Every structure is written in C-alpha cells, then in structure tokens.
C-alpha cells in the first residue's frame with residue numbers, strides 16, 4: 001500500500017452528490033432514531049458515486065492499481081469504487097452500527113478504487129477506530145476526533161510508515177499498520193503468492209546485475225542497462241506491488257533475501 005494524491009477536481013457526477021448528501025442529512029434529522037436502529041436506511045446511489053467518470057479519475061490517481069493491495073487492474077482484475085468510511089453501516093467487534101457514514105456517501109475525499117478481494121470480501125463495513133468512543137455517529141459529530149485504524153491511500157498518513165514487507169510478507173510497524181493488514185487480509189494466499197512470484201522474478205534481475213554488473217562486453221552492457229532500468233521502474237508508484245518491491249530490493253542491496261527458498 002502506498003500513498004496516492006487525489007485529483008483536486010471533483011468529478012461532475014459528485015456535484016449532484018453534494019445535494020444528495022444534504023438531502024440525506026435532512027432525512028436523518030427527521031427520523032434519527034429509525035436510522036440509528038437500522039429500521040430505515042439510506043439509498044446511496046451508485047449512479048452518482050460510482051460513475052465511469054469517478055472510476056476513471058480514481059484509477060488514474062491510483063496508477064491503475066488497487067488502493068489497498070497494489071494489484072494492477074487488467075483484463076482479469078476489475079475494481080470498484082469504495083467508500084473509505086462505510087456508507088451504510090459499520091461493523092465492529094461489538095456488533096453492527098447504523099446508519100454508517102451516510103453524509104459522506106457522495107464525498108470525493110471518501111472514495112477510492114479497490115479490487116474485489118480487498119473491497120467486497122475483506123474490508124466491507126469494517127472501520128475500527130483507536131477509540132470507539134470517538135466515533136462520529138452522524139453528520140453533527142466532529143469527524144476529526146476519530147483515529148481510524150484502517151489506513152487511507154489518500155489520507156494524511158503515509159502507509160509506508162505503517163506497513164513494511166519482509167519478502168512477500170506484509171508486516172505492521174504500528175497498530176494502524178497491523179489493523180490494516182488484518183482488515184484487508186494483505187497476507188491472503190493468492191495475493192502473497194502473486195507478490196512472491198513477482199519478487200522472485202525481480203530477484204533474478206537483481207542478481208544478474210550484481211553478478212555480471214562489470215561485464216565489459218557490449219552485449220552485456222546493453223543487457224545490464226535494461227536490467228537496471230527494469231529494477232528502477234519496479235519501484236515507481238505505478239508499478240505492481242511497488243511497496244513490497246522497494247523493501248525487497250533494498251534488502252537485496254543490503255545482502256539479505258527474505259523470500260522463502262524456491263521449491264524448484
């Protein structure tokens with residue numbers, strides 16, 4: 001997970017969303033008890049917050065990667081617009097809380113783009129706080145009092161200061177880092193396996209540069225130039241698993257390889 005910069009220009013459909021947010025706040029004030037019990041719920045419309053314009057802009061801001069796991073969106077991996085603060089309900093260890101962050105349902109700052117594994121199967125409505133007593137339960141509350149445990153790819157905290165990688169394995173450096181790994185299952189089998197394959201391939205490239213870096217033959221020099229360029233590109237923000245890759249290549253530079261021994 002890395003930090004991204006969100007475009008300052010709010011997608012056009014969310015302009016209507018501002019009015020819809022206000023409408024939901026008015027509706028809440030008229031029947032707060034019903035919304036807090038779950039008897040009533042808000043219809044946060046995907047036709048406003050999840051339009052193609054919003055998707056395109058978020059994907060561009062995130063370099064076509066999942067905001068959480070850094071998987072690249074391609075023909076096999078589609079994503080969806082996700083609310084950082086859950087829009088319809090909040091799940092906690094103590095149970096479900098209604099009505100969720102309805103007043104942020106159409107708010108640009110609360111949106112990101114995530115893969116189905118991170119979004120629909122893992123994060124869902126989980127949004128734990130350091131202190132549950134500070135949770136904003138409605139639009140009258142002070143959101144700044146909350147200290148979310150889940151890291152936000154667009155938030156003020158740099159995920160790299162909270163999560164590090166030892167080989168393909170994600171490790172929390174802080175409570176928020178540990179919670180984020182847990183909520184999103186950043187160590188899940190398929191993801192860790194794909195990260196491992198990616199890092200193994202780059203390890204070979206790194207080794208070739210280390211072992212043959214002084215080869216004076218012209219063809220070797222040309223190859224090594226491409227290999228070094230590939231390593232440099234692999235840690236750019238747009239690269240697949242760039243955080244894990246940066247930590248792995250730094251370890252290799254320091255003479256350490258934390259990847260498990262290859263079975264083959």
Ligand SMILES: [Zn+2]
Nearest residue numbers: 066069115118
């Ligand atoms: Zn993901």
